[in-house]
Amino acid sequence: MQQPIFAYWSIRGLAEPIRMLLVHLGVAFEDKHYTAGDAPDYDKSGWLADKENLGLDFPNLPYFIDENVKITESYAIITYIAAKYNPDFLGRTAQERVYVNMCAGVLKDVNHAVSMACYAPDATTRIPIALDGNKANLGRIANYLQGKRFFMGDQPTWVDFCAYELFDRIEAFDPEFLRGISPIFETYKGHVRGLAHIEEFVSRPRLAFNNKMAGWGNSPL
Known part of the structure; x- marks a missing residue:
């Protein structure tokens, strides 16, 4: 059986949670990277050469090809992987699945604000504004995690x-920002790192958070 292919830019970005899930679940896969060129053009010809020739209904990055299943959109990909390899990672009950999606929506809103700030030319000015603007939601996330190892209690999900x-x-x-809200974030991250294969994954040399055109996080830290 051919290994599935997971493809994205050669950065962490939208791909890293999916890579982490695949690694944790022990899925052998091809981790395909596309590389943007340098400034000022940030050439994307490598991706553009493939984009319309992969049989994707909605060509985009990331994409996941698993034999005849060809998916784009990061949430569609990560939920497909969970459903195929360990359905408990979607949530064990209808209520948990709804709560997983609710929490994902809140995290997505925060992540979008931070990402937009990262790609601004004046990113180091914009990111603190984005973080302050989402401090209330991050505080609610901290409250939600109290007494839990993971978002769904003892059961990890995507x-x-x-x-x-x-x-x-x-x-x-900003190493102090989340600590200033609650120590739960550091404790929570420790629980995630304690999952099978994750400590090894996060300890290896990492890709940049963002692509080359970003104002911050455009090179490995």
Whole structure:
């Protein structure tokens, strides 16, 4: 059986939670990277050469090809992987699945604000504004995590990998910001790192958070 192919830019970005889930679940896969050129053009010809020739209904990055299943959109990909390899990672009950999606939506809103700030030319000015603007939601996330190892209690789900990557990026920019809200973030990240294969994954040399045109996080830290 051919290994599935997971493809994205040669950065962490939207891909890292998906890579973490694949690694944790022990899925052998091809981790295909596309590389943008340098400034000022940031050439994307490598991706553009493939874009319309892969049989994708909605060509985009990231994409996941698993034999005849060809998916784009990061949430569609990560939920497909969870459903195929360990359905408990979607949530064990209907209520948990709804709560996973709810938490994912909150994390996505915070992540979008931070990402937009990262790609601004004056990123080092914009990121603190984005973080301050999302401090209330991050506080609610901290409250939600009280007494839990993961977002769904003792059961990890796909949303935990999205959360870990968001918290890691915030801490890379400002190590004190999340600590100033609650110590739960550091404790929570430790629980995620304690999952099978994750400590090894996060300890290896890492890619940049963002692509070359970003104002911050465009090279490995």
